[in-house]
Amino acid sequence: MQPVLDYLDQNRERFIRELCDYVRFPSVSAQPQHRKDLEACAAWLKNHCESIGLQTRLCSTAGNPIVVAKTPRKPGSKRPHFLVYGHYDVQPPEPFELWKTPPFEPRIEGRTLFGRGSSDNKGQHLAHLNAVEAYLKTGTELPCDITFVIEGEEEVGSSNLGIFLKENQAELACEGIIISDNGIPSLKHPALTYALRGILAIEVILHGPSRDLHSGIYGGSVNNPAMALCQLLAGLRDKNGRITIPGFYDDVVKLSTFEKKQLARLPFNEDAFRKFMGVPELFGEKGFTSVEQRTARPTLEINGLTSGYQGEGSKTIVPSWARAKITFRLVPDQKPDKLRKIVLAHLKKLCPPNVRMEVKSGHGGEPYIVSPTGPQARAAMRALKEAFGHEPVLMREGGSIPIVNDFKKLLKAETLLLGLALPDDNAHSPNEKFDLDCFEKGMRMGAFLWRELAS
């Protein structure tokens, strides 16, 4: 094992340089104009995997290609097989003006690397690649076979990964999946995440008059779609932060006393958190702690509002239409398909007859939960402790990694969520960053993990 750890130490500068190279690709999957950047990024990743000794191929899909990279297999070997999942696509960088330096020009300040995708998710899966590189380049025998599956559509719902998994089910059959695409409370609180929230995305457009109307000449005689949209959405959440859609909470599994206790172990300072969020006051569903609100309770968030005049000054119109982009976060055992029907039926019921409602269905992903006390989870906890030098915690994650459910269904394997991001890493926000200590401890964790999992 020591040669592996030494290799990681000796190559740390190069690893950082390579991460910078990787972050430079504006691989924004939500924006069609970046299609070529995604291809270039995938090509870079394929080359990198090959150069460290992995058997690599680029698998084309209906969307962006998937990079599959495997440790060299020994013929007839009965070694366990694990899969490492990651994604090379990133969130849109907008609004650009809030970035201190350009999102795709990585910048290092102290022990922090700034750049879109640095922690979500390029830096996190690169740590795993570096750990495996250390095994391969030092000739240290890996106690298991490993396959990296790194896709390019996570930020837009991974719609082609499921098809890919189905088509490659036999090759990908494995004992477990490792994903580092989430966070830990601090470097002193390495964590295994045992639950994820699901997601349901919809877009609601209310159509009013066939064109923007002069608000003086016509205002007062037709409903204003922007006002109708506000009224439609306003009623969906009450003053206690509870979603009012009938049936919305029906399938929510309540937190057990054990879980509440585990979540209460997580470090949390309300005032510091409020300041970090930059809000005058926190707000969430009544009756739950902030940690519970963010990880174990479903939510409705308006992600975007668009209607009428957006420019400087004023334009005195009744806008022709108004649009809201909405995502729900779901918790076990809520199902996105069932909730989509419930939500649409409720919206239809609420929509006044003087506007026409159009609803576009976006992506959906089921919530995930796994027992935190199984043998693989215990192995991961040992690797975490050894790499970080601190007692790991058990936590739930508020974000969604819908693919975890596909892995469970298609590969019949559970996923270990071993995030490396810090709470202030600004994933999905301007000035996204990745802590270089997380990067390096993540590589060590990766190195220990294979030993512990195979033992």
Next chain:
Amino acid sequence: MQPVLDYLDQNRERFIRELCDYVRFPSVSAQPQHRKDLEACAAWLKNHCESIGLQTRLCSTAGNPIVVAKTPRKPGSKRPHFLVYGHYDVQPPEPFELWKTPPFEPRIEGRTLFGRGSSDNKGQHLAHLNAVEAYLKTGTELPCDITFVIEGEEEVGSSNLGIFLKENQAELACEGIIISDNGIPSLKHPALTYALRGILAIEVILHGPSRDLHSGIYGGSVNNPAMALCQLLAGLRDKNGRITIPGFYDDVVKLSTFEKKQLARLPFNEDAFRKFMGVPELFGEKGFTSVEQRTARPTLEINGLTSGYQGEGSKTIVPSWARAKITFRLVPDQKPDKLRKIVLAHLKKLCPPNVRMEVKSGHGGEPYIVSPTGPQARAAMRALKEAFGHEPVLMREGGSIPIVNDFKKLLKAETLLLGLALPDDNAHSPNEKFDLDCFEKGMRMGAFLWRELAS
């Protein structure tokens, strides 16, 4: 008089060409990038006024220049003096994609001229200029002195015109003001407008977290400013279309039985109007006819909503802020300054403590009302009848021409509102147009008007 009318007939083709030239200037006062276009437009207008024999000057202001053009005065003359007001600035053309042809490339189809500013307001005041040109070029003695005051900031609240009027009070002192900047129900219903709605513009911005947040990691623990904005605005209007802000209706003067009768004379077909608006159902304040809702009742309109992600696909964020652009239409005797205070106090009271509210005050304009039976109004009714060949109607207008109140206060004169636009002229909308019959009958009306006013 006949030479004047003949001249108008003989020059109709040139008048249309000149109107096209005038419409070609993208004189959008709300958008700073068009500052130079406004200057070029004002210069064109000054040249035009000079070329038809008016004593013309360009008066600079803190904003866009004002064109002042006077008929040649006779020394010692005691002729009455009238002022014609217009504006050469236009509404923003957005959204461009809804225009059948580019907004600043005038296109004639049958008897219709399409282009931004064609009816609001370039075509309308050009009709008056053409009528006066006919007097001057045929050597027909004008029975009165006329001064044209054509400004470039009407669409952004005419904030510099008041100062200009004050500074030139003596020169501009007059018996009455003529404004053609509104509409008539049809070519068979020429109209004198005896009341206008006022306006109050505000912008409400709710600030939530200091940056866009990952809706998975943080969603549930802070209020979403887009939702907070929807909830704030939704409560401002009830299901009967009534504004719920306490005190909002306190100063509204009720319609008299006479007025209700006059307004009921206006042609109105509900089904045709609904189809023209392109809505599934009309909607307005309960207890009032559609005409009353649009002209004699105050309104609250959301002109624009902006928050979070506006692009394609989805972005799973809690947006950092949400903004609404709002205008109220006011009726006699509501005062914008008083209502601004009432509205802001109410918004402040409604705003939850977990977001920070910022309110930007936009322009305001008082409503206007004048007796429709005075001698000047009767003179205008005679000119209308003669020019259009139909019995004119009396109407109220839903739009705002705030400057009318400045004229009243500063020049102590009432305004005659003699609009030339048709109801489907798409003022403030894509595909704005001007009817060339309205243009030509408007010139004739202008010609008759001076005779009738001076008699």
